[in-house]
Amino acid sequence: MTPTERRASFSLAAIFALRMLGLFLVLPVFALEAAGLPGGDDPALIGLAMGVYGLTQAVMQVPFGLASDRFGRKRIIVLGLLVFALGSMLAAVADSVQMLAVGRGIQGAGAVSAAVTALLADLTRDEVRTKGMALVGASIGLTFAISLMAAPVLAGWIGLSGLFALTAVLAVLGIAVILGWTPPEPTRHADQPRGRLGDVWLHPDLWRLDLGVFVLHTVQMSMWVVVPGLLVQAGLQKDLHWHVYLPAVMASFLLLGGLFAMERRGHLRAVLRGAVALLFVVQVAFWLLAPQAQSVWAWGIVLFFFFVAFNILEASQPSLISRLAPAHARGAALGVYNTLQSLGLFAGGALGGLLLKAGGATTVFAVTTALALLWLLLGWKQRVPAVSSK
Numbered sequence: 001m002t003p004t005e006r007r008a009s010f011s012l013a014a015i016f017a018l019r020m021l022g023l024f025l026v027l028p029v030f031a032l033e034a035a036g037l038p039g040g041d042d043p044a045l046i047g048l049a050m051g052v053y054g055l056t057q058a059v060m061q062v063p064f065g066l067a068s069d070r071f072g073r074k075r076i077i078v079l080g081l082l083v084f085a086l087g088s089m090l091a092a093v094a095d096s097v098q099m100l101a102v103g104r105g106i107q108g109a110g111a112v113s114a115a116v117t118a119l120l121a122d123l124t125r126d127e128v129r130t131k132g133m134a135l136v137g138a139s140i141g142l143t144f145a146i147s148l149m150a151a152p153v154l155a156g157w158i159g160l161s162g163l164f165a166l167t168a169v170l171a172v173l174g175i176a177v178i179l180g181w182t183p184p185e186p187t188r189h190a191d192q193p194r195g196r197l198g199d200v201w202l203h204p205d206l207w208r209l210d211l212g213v214f215v216l217h218t219v220q221m222s223m224w225v226v227v228p229g230l231l232v233q234a235g236l237q238k239d240l241h242w243h244v245y246l247p248a249v250m251a252s253f254l255l256l257g258g259l260f261a262m263e264r265r266g267h268l269r270a271v272l273r274g275a276v277a278l279l280f281v282v283q284v285a286f287w288l289l290a291p292q293a294q295s296v297w298a299w300g301i302v303l304f305f306f307f308v309a310f311n312i313l314e315a316s317q318p319s320l321i322s323r324l325a326p327a328h329a330r331g332a333a334l335g336v337y338n339t340l341q342s343l344g345l346f347a348g349g350a351l352g353g354l355l356l357k358a359g360g361a362t363t364v365f366a367v368t369t370a371l372a373l374l375w376l377l378l379g380w381k382q383r384v385p386a387v388s389s390k
Contacts, residue, residue: 001128004183008123009132011182012116015077017139018174019084019112022167023053024147025154033160039097049101054346056108058339065114065335069328073119073185077112077178081171084110088168092161103164110171111342114335121322121330122186126385127264129322134256134315141249141311148242205324205383206333209317212276214340214347215375216313219283219368221348223306226290226361227299234296244300252307256315269384272316276379278309280372287365323385 001009030050034040068076084107091103117133124132154163231241262271285302318337325333355364 001124001131005124005128005132007181008120008183009135011177012120012132013135013139014177014181015081015116015174016113016136017143018170018177019081020140021143021147022088022163022170023107024144025151026160026163026167027147027151029151029155029160029163033155034097034100037095037097037100042097045097045101049097049104051346051349052101052105053108054342054349056105057111057113057342058346060109060111061114061338061342062332062335064111065118065331065333065338067331068115068118069331073115073122073331074178074182076115077119078175080110080112080115081174081178082110083107084112085168085171086110088164088171092164092168094161094164107167108342111338113338113341114331117318117338118322118331118334119182119185121319121334123183126323130268130316130319133319134311137311137314138253138256140314141253141307145242145246145249148245152239203324203333206321206336208379208382209321209324210337210340212313212375212379213317213337214344215371216279216310217341217344218348218351219279219371220310221345222352222355222364222368223286223348225349225352225356226286226364227303230290230294230299230361231296234294234299236296244296244303248300248304248307251304252311255308256311268316268320269382271312272382272384273376273380275309275312275316276372276376278305279313280369280376282306282309283365283369283372287362287369290361290365320382320384324383 027050030046034046034049039045064076064080087103087106087108087110089103090106091100094100094103117136120132120136121129151163154166158166228238228241231244232238236244262268282302282305285305289298289302318334321333321337322330351367352364355367
């Protein structure tokens with residue numbers, strides 16, 4: 001990477017980390033803390049307050065991506081972070097679960113993921129773009145692990161309202177990063193044709209990737225409906241789950257260097273197939289092991305392989321989107337991609353809860369196994385363009 005590419009990658013990864021840290025800090029304690037508010041005795045209402053974020057994210061990803069193609073990435077990122085901060089402050093002063101849901105919905109409307117990844121694609125060459133995307137993925141994984149450790153402690157000090165206020169502060173810090181650290185974006189938006197959904201919506205190679213991110217995050221969220229309970233059954237207290245999550249996440253990062261080496265040698269297609277196949281094998285393992293009393297070590301090993309597959313796919317798929325999409329519609333393509341990602345998060349949480357209630361953990365993993373197999377079959381012919389150094 002050139003110095004500019006490193007600066008772009010680290011600064012945009014920092015924006016993702018600041019934004020996602022605020023979200024992740026809330027999730028482990030949301031249901032417990034919200035139960036003390038008016039309306040907190042209704043699990044469906046609490047579920048709505050948690051899930052509405054994913055719905056508004058899905059609605060706004062494409063408009064924000066299109067707008068970034070037309071008006072420039074940085075302007076749209078700043079606007080989205082301001083909307084996110086506004087929703088966070090509304091949630092911080094909420095005096096009911098209904099008001100929390102409104103705040104969460106406004107948070108989700110600040111959908112900057114497409115614009116941030118499009119800007120990273122603008123500022124990096126094809127041959128190092130996956131590395132840049134991997135830094136973003138690593139920042140998200142690390143903030144997730146940190147939040148699992150910090151959330152219960154912070155909630156005890158400042159409560160749910162304080163966590164939302166902290167989320168707003170982190171969003172403002174993200175604005176400072178985009179304006180003060182991120183390199184200038186290419187000045188080419190004004191003289192290029194406007195990105196259109198028609199350029200990307202029916203593109204077969206892009207659709208395979210869009211399907212993939214939907215399945216990946218549906219599987220992920222369905223898993224996390226079940227995995228904490230499995231760890232408790234294995235004898236690990238809830239406040240010690242990070243003892244499993246953190247080593248599994250950090251160890252999986254060590255294998256990302258192999259992804260970059262394989263991509264340089266022209267083997268990215270094989271790596272993608274292998275990662276989806278590994279995701280399928282992991283779901284089969286969960287399906288077979290869930291009915292039995294397993295040790296914490298067994299679940300830790302399976303989770304390690306899940307994070308290996310997850311990190312590879314999270315790094316390589318948006319990089320491929322940016323390379324396969326027309327340059328003038330890159331924001332639109334990433335907007336569609338992030339829309340399917342957000343819908344996967346929402347669908348996974350809802351599906352996992354329904355399946356767990358209806359048939360238990362084995363039913364959840366039977367369905368996630370089928371989804372992973374479907375992705376493996378439909379995505380087998382995924383086209384991977386040659387890497388360009390330009």
